[in-house]
Amino acid sequence: MKQYILMLSILFSQDYQIQPITFTDVQLHDQFWAPIIKRNAEITLPYLLDKIEESGLSHGSILYKTIEGASYILQANENSKLEQYLDTLIASITKMQGEDGYISTFPVDESERWGGVDAFGGKGGANELYSSGHLFEAAVAHYLATGKRNLLDIATKNADLIVEVFGWGKIERFPTHPEVELALVRLYQATGRKEYLELAQFFLDVRGPNGSEYTQSHQKIVNQHEAVGHAVQAMYLYSGITDIFAYTNIQQYQSTVNAIWENMVNKKLYITGGIGSNGIHEGFEEAYKLPNMTAYNETCASIASVFWNQRMFMLNGDARYIDIIERTMYNAILSGVSMSGDRFFYPNPLSSIGQFQRASWYGVPCCPPNLLRFLGTIPGYIYAQKDNDLYVNLFIGSTGMIELSKGLVKVIQTTDFPWQGNVELKLSPDRPSLFTVKVRIPSWARNKPVPGTLYRFMKNENKPLIITINGEPIKYSVEKGYAVLKRKWRADDKININLPMDPKKVLAHSKVEANSGRFAFQRGPLVYALEAPDHQEGQVRNIVISPNSTVKMSYQENILNGTHVLESEGISLEHQQNSDTMTRIKRPITAIPYFLWANRGPHEMAVWIPYKDSAATPIIVPLETLASTSMVRATGGSKNLDEINNQYVFPLNQHLPKVSGYFRWPLENKNKIQWVQYLFEKPSEVSSVKVYWYDNKPMIMTTWYENDPWPRCRVPDSWKLYYRDQSGRWQPVQNKGKYTNERDSYNLLEFNSVITNSLKIEVLRHETFAPCISEWIVNK
Numbered sequence: 001m002k003q004y005i006l007m008l009s010i011l012f013s014q015d016y017q018i019q020p021i022t023f024t025d026v027q028l029h030d031q032f033w034a035p036i037i038k039r040n041a042e043i044t045l046p047y048l049l050d051k052i053e054e055s056g057l058s059h060g061s062i063l064y065k066t067i068e069g070a071s072y073i074l075q076a077n078e079n080s081k082l083e084q085y086l087d088t089l090i091a092s093i094t095k096m097q098g099e100d101g102y103i104s105t106f107p108v109d110e111s112e113r114w115g116g117v118d119a120f121g122g123k124g125g126a127n128e129l130y131s132s133g134h135l136f137e138a139a140v141a142h143y144l145a146t147g148k149r150n151l152l153d154i155a156t157k158n159a160d161l162i163v164e165v166f167g168w169g170k171i172e173r174f175p176t177h178p179e180v181e182l183a184l185v186r187l188y189q190a191t192g193r194k195e196y197l198e199l200a201q202f203f204l205d206v207r208g209p210n211g212s213e214y215t216q217s218h219q220k221i222v223n224q225h226e227a228v229g230h231a232v233q234a235m236y237l238y239s240g241i242t243d244i245f246a247y248t249n250i251q252q253y254q255s256t257v258n259a260i261w262e263n264m265v266n267k268k269l270y271i272t273g274g275i276g277s278n279g280i281h282e283g284f285e286e287a288y289k290l291p292n293m294t295a296y297n298e299t300c301a302s303i304a305s306v307f308w309n310q311r312m313f314m315l316n317g318d319a320r321y322i323d324i325i326e327r328t329m330y331n332a333i334l335s336g337v338s339m340s341g342d343r344f345f346y347p348n349p350l351s352s353i354g355q356f357q358r359a360s361w362y363g364v365p366c367c368p369p370n371l372l373r374f375l376g377t378i379p380g381y382i383y384a385q386k387d388n389d390l391y392v393n394l395f396i397g398s399t400g401m402i403e404l405s406k407g408l409v410k411v412i413q414t415t416d417f418p419w420q421g422n423v424e425l426k427l428s429p430d431r432p433s434l435f436t437v438k439v440r441i442p443s444w445a446r447n448k449p450v451p452g453t454l455y456r457f458m459k460n461e462n463k464p465l466i467i468t469i470n471g472e473p474i475k476y477s478v479e480k481g482y483a484v485l486k487r488k489w490r491a492d493d494k495i496n497i498n499l500p501m502d503p504k505k506v507l508a509h510s511k512v513e514a515n516s517g518r519f520a521f522q523r524g525p526l527v528y529a530l531e532a533p534d535h536q537e538g539q540v541r542n543i544v545i546s547p548n549s550t551v552k553m554s555y556q557e558n559i560l561n562g563t564h565v566l567e568s569e570g571i572s573l574e575h576q577q578n579s580d581t582m583t584r585i586k587r588p589i590t591a592i593p594y595f596l597w598a599n600r601g602p603h604e605m606a607v608w609i610p611y612k613d614s615a616a617t618p619i620i621v622p623l624e625t626l627a628s629t630s631m632v633r634a635t636g637g638s639k640n641l642d643e644i645n646n647q648y649v650f651p652l653n654q655h656l657p658k659v660s661g662y663f664r665w666p667l668e669n670k671n672k673i674q675w676v677q678y679l680f681e682k683p684s685e686v687s688s689v690k691v692y693w694y695d696n697k698p699m700i701m702t703t704w705y706e707n708d709p710w711p712r713c714r715v716p717d718s719w720k721l722y723y724r725d726q727s728g729r730w731q732p733v734q735n736k737g738k739y740t741n742e743r744d745s746y747n748l749l750e751f752n753s754v755i756t757n758s759l760k761i762e763v764l765r766h767e768t769f770a771p772c773i774s775e776w777i778v779n780k
Contacts, residue, residue, distance in 0.1 A: 319481025
């Protein structure tokens with residue numbers, strides 16, 4: 001432990017003026033984060049180690065992040081069995097390293113090295129520099145946990161090779177996926193070898209121009225002012241820039257990160273703290289384009305955002321950055337892992353029609369080990385120190401030992417946050433001392449849901465925030481979002497603060513079209529969501545809640561193993577087909593913390609709730625047709641077959657959606673001809689059908705789901721309708737017009753009247769995409 005403290009004393013101390021109190025000096029005793037961190041160590045870690053065994057160490061960065069996360073767990077709690085197991089993994093890594101220091105978990109010929117500097121290139125997608133970055137971070141974490149140099153020696157040998165190969169007058173190229181930049185800084189902090197710091201700066205300065213926004217190489221670093229491209233790459237890159245500024249004091253670097261931060265927070269941040277709205281390139285979109293159902297919000301991006309915001313706080317001492325950290329931790333990050341600790345979200349959308357569920361693993365499983373390494377270090381985000389100033393950043397029940405310039409201070413924080421707003425800080429300096437305690441006043445306690453101009457409360461309340469010391473209310477000033485409490489502190493002095501925790505309704509900027517006519521529930525830092533299991537119709541997109549509705553918090557034992565929910569009253573909208581009638585039914589409304597959604601299976605979910613009828617999706621009262629009473633069969637099984645004949649789909653208008661559901665023929669079924677069949681209750685006369693083909697071409701997302709929630713659907717190349725004659729043989733109908741296959745509309749086919757007990761559609765599928773059908777209407 002002494003070695004650990006000595007090592008950590010140089011980390012950040014030479015560069016950032018404000019230093020976080022390391023997580024090993026903070027012990028949690030709260031009822032919110034402590035159980036999550038325990039689950040992380042006891043369930044998530046063994047689960048990931050098993051997955052690594054199954055994969056045969058094939059993903060370098062995944063292996064390294066898992067070792068890093070395991071090392072943080074070792075730092076907090078000694079575990080000889082885990083330490084021995086890590087040694088076996090490290091021994092395997094040693095065998096992968098070449099004599100010159102090159103290392104890749106993929107077999108790579110010497111002529112194919114450094115493919116990763118161009119993209120996810122190199123043989124097998126080696127991406128060596130990105131993986132090396134995670135190796136360096138893991139090596140430092142493992143060394144601090146155990147004092148062993150086995151992984152650190154591998155890392156420095158690899159770093160020395162990279163120093164030899166890359167630089168001005170050598171290979172003058174940058175890694176497409178940043179990570180090695182910030183990791184080289186960390187390796188420099190651990191070893192004192194300045195060439196690592198210089199190489200990190202080189203990788204920044206060589207980036208751009210004439211590249212792409214996707215890789216943040218469209219301009220030189222110092223000329224960039226907007227958050228663009230792949231969100232995870234961006235956050236790692238901006239963290240690296242911030243690190244290098246802290247050492248070099250090159251003002252252009254600071255101007256860059258300040259401008260980009262302002263752009264992200266004011267124009268591109270989700271209310272949950274998630275970032276990266278575009279699922280195709282997993283990154284940022286244009287300003288104010290924040291869709292809900294197709295929101296990407298990769299878990300890794302949210303974690304990386306915390307890393308960057310922590311660095312920005314350490315530079316500036318501004319509570320705005322901690323506000324973003326808190327927002328992201330409690331919502332966008334925590335939703336990434338299930339209550340069981342072994343199921344994970346890669347994207348984190350803000351709306352669902354039931355197509356999303358956490359997966360046990362992914363083709364590129366970067367998010368689970370990122371969660372592992374972040375969750376284990378949460379205590380390190382609670383407190384910070386600068387000279388004789390003690391920062392209280394997060395409200396988590398804990399005991400921290402903080403070394404100020406005038407001595408050691410023990411802080412005991414007692415709170416039931418985020419469920420309650422009462423916070424007590426008991427200070428015990430080793431001797432009576434004059435120092436300053438800076439307690440963050442969250443933006444949401446100062447009439448701002450989150451820093452920036454992107455969101456606002458529907459109604460503001462100007463209630464004074466009372467702080468007491470030893471029971472007496474005191475006057476205080478606020479600097480950069482902190483209540484500044486300077487005095488001579490003595491043992492057992494107590495600070496009490498009661499943060500306002502009334503449920504609030506949040507509105508988005510008028511330019512965010514996706515949230516027009518909608519609000520979101522927020523209480524403290526927690527964002528809430530409506531989920532289908534808590535509502536009578538088993539749907540939530542049909543719900544409208546008045547802006548003036550009363551909202552209260554309650555604890556419900558029978559919901560999600562017991563949680564605090566918001567309760568209100570709303571209206572369920574129902575629309576009768578072939579009429580202008582809209583039925584409005586009063587319903588009780590329950591909202592759960594967003595991070596808990598999808599723990600009861602895939603269901604409808606919505607964060608942004610309509611307060612205008614035009615923003616809601618009414619429940620459609622189905623038509624009674626010949627199809628609605630028929631049995632349905634199809635090639636490829638029975639999943640979602642009931643979507644074909646539930647008679648719910650309408651062309652788009654101001655009230656109604658294009659699609660409520662659809663049936664997709666299995667993508668893996670390569671037969672060119674697919675079919676779907678209705679079996680009528682009795683022979684009937686029919687002369688027309690209407691078919692609504694589903695084509696989701698504009699909604700394609702690039703995800704790593706086990707079961708893609710956005711399967712590739714296309715209208716069929718062609719289709720034909722058959723009826724079964726009295727002898728049981730299939731006959732083509734005598735159509736009166738052309739077969740059409742228009743998307744987003746009904747395709748009417750009229751034919752000579754037949755009496756039959758069954759109709760069948762045969763489709764000629766697209767070469768690479770599955771045909772999908774939303775509705776097939778057959779009138780009596």
